[in-house]
Amino acid sequence: MDGSAWLGLLLGLAIGVIYGLWQAWDMRGGPGxxxxxxxxxxxxxxMVFLMGALLAALRLTSADKVWLVGGTALGxxxxxxVRLKRILAKKK
Numbered sequence: 727m728d729g730s731a732w733l734g735l736l737l738g739l740a741i742g743v744i745y746g747l748w749q750a751w752d753m754r755g756g757p758g759x760x761x762x763x764x765x766x767x768x769x770x771x772x773m774v775f776l777m778g779a780l781l782a783a784l785r786l787t788s789a790d791k792v793w794l795v796g797g798t799a800l801g802x803x804x805x806x807x808v809r810l811k812r813i814l815a816k817k818k
Contacts, residue, residue: 727793734789738797741779745798746805748772 727735752768780798783789 730788730790731793733787734783734791734793735797737783737787737789738794738799739801741776741783742798742801742803743805744779744801745772745776746802748775750805750809 749772752765752772776798780794783794784791
């Protein structure tokens with residue numbers, strides 16, 4: 727892996743983890759909580775952040791596109807797996 731691949735992976739991981747933690751924070755009310763205008767606005771703002779961060783990383787750095795998107799998916803998946811593990815541990 728060259729420098730642009732490492733940069734893409736690290737930036738992608740950072741973006742994915744931040745996005746995942748932000749989503750987990752907004753969803754702390756649980757899956758049964760009814761959506762409100764505020765929660766929908768926060769969800770839209772999260773998507774704008776995600777797209778803006780990815781576009782900024784692509785335009786302003788020499789990060790590899792594939793590694794950037796892969797790192798973002800990996801970072802978000804890590805947050806999801808940790809949350810899922812906690813939920814399943816509570817049910818035991």
